[in-house]
Amino acid sequence: MNDDGLGNTTSKSKEIQVKIMYEHKRKRMNVEHDRLSSLPDDLIHKILSFMDTKLVVQTCVLSSRWRFVWTSTPYLKFSTWGYSLLEFSNIVEHVLSGRNNEIDVYSVTLYFRGEVSQVFVKIIFNYAFSHNVQEMTITSTEKKNFPLSLFNSVTLKHLTLCGYPNLRVTSSLELPSLTTLHLHHVTLYDDNSDSYISKCVNLKNLTLDHCYMMGSCGFTICHPQLLSLTLKFVHGVVKAIAPQLKNISLALSYNDYFPCFENALPSLEKADICIHYPCDALKIINMLQQLCSNKYLTINMEILELLSSKMDLISNQPSPFANLETLKVYPLTEILIGQTQKKVDVSALVKSYLLDSSPNATLTMVSREEVRAAKNETLAQECFLKIHCCWEDLSELISYEEQKVSCISSELKYIEELLTHIPESKKVKMQELFASMCEEADTVMNKTLERLKI
Structure with a gap:
């Protein structure tokens, strides 16, 4: 080192110290980078599927290895958030025009605001359907009617449709390969509501989450192939005729309509019933009787506590569950720290009502203290x-x-x-x-x- 330039010496020493200090961090980053780059394309595509497609495209600047990775990704994810509609249309056009057209699209995730008739919506949909898309998740702020007839595909298997604040849908779905349908914050307008899904002949799993039924007949689910039904805080009448149904999951509030299962459910194996602040014991008893073939029942403790306060309604009722193997009871409300809560004992009569016809069933009760x-x-x-x-x-x-x-x-x-x-x-x-x-x-x-x- 120079002894005639104290400033230069100090500067050089600091530079050396900084280099030493961050060298191990740089090495670790390089190792991680090398590991990621050495992965096969299909695994990289899976990792990138969690990112917006615009960011995926920007990975092309990382190195020559990454230059064309984005062009073969089977996962497309677009959001208009933070862009003008013109900017977003340009992004969509750039991505789709630069993508390898010989590669099928596996999934499309799209969040957009404005009307569904916008050109970029049709472009994305048409591109996906022409490239054998299998999964689609669409979130829309559309305030006008959203025509389900837009989904015109013979390959689509999973469809999730979300509305914010609420999406009004019209027409019906005609998706012969569809097996899973999830509607979230969707309003259904049609007196013959079964027409929405009747042409989805292979539908196996249906979820209605915070949906509204506006037709005078409510929502009728008449589907011979349906295996799993989930209803979460559905506002309106739901009727179900599904002889192959195996799994039911219900989340209701005290003032929701209880679903009506018009025929027996001989194939039912698992039911998860959750009612927030239950108050109508008679409706609960009627619903439990409709689930008589069930094998695995999960129910919240507040339901049993309500039945314990209305024992006259079940005193002469036979136990509805002849095939029950497991009964699990858990509380929705819990004891808060520093707070005492009045404990309601579940009566032996209520337990007998649920278990007498299945004496070998296993009972698991989770207390509020355990929660x-x-x-x-x-x-x-x-x-x-x-x-x-x-x-x-x-x-x-x-x-x-x-x-x-x-x-x-x-x-x-x-x-x-x-x-x-x-x-x-x-x-x-x-x-x-x-x-x-x-x-x-x-x-x-x-x-x-x-x-x-x-």
């Missing part, structure tokens, strides 16, 4: 994880602080050595500056060391 304890355990584990992450960050910070202190000390010793070789005529001024710097360094380093001791 609270499990939640506290989860929160504690999360706190441990946060502390562990903080320790790692703090460890790196302490290491960095120690390196800085060592660097300052080394530089001061080196300056002191250099001063012994400076002519007397210049040494006095340099020694004054050195003494001042040492005093300032002592103050800074002492504060740093005190902080590290904590």
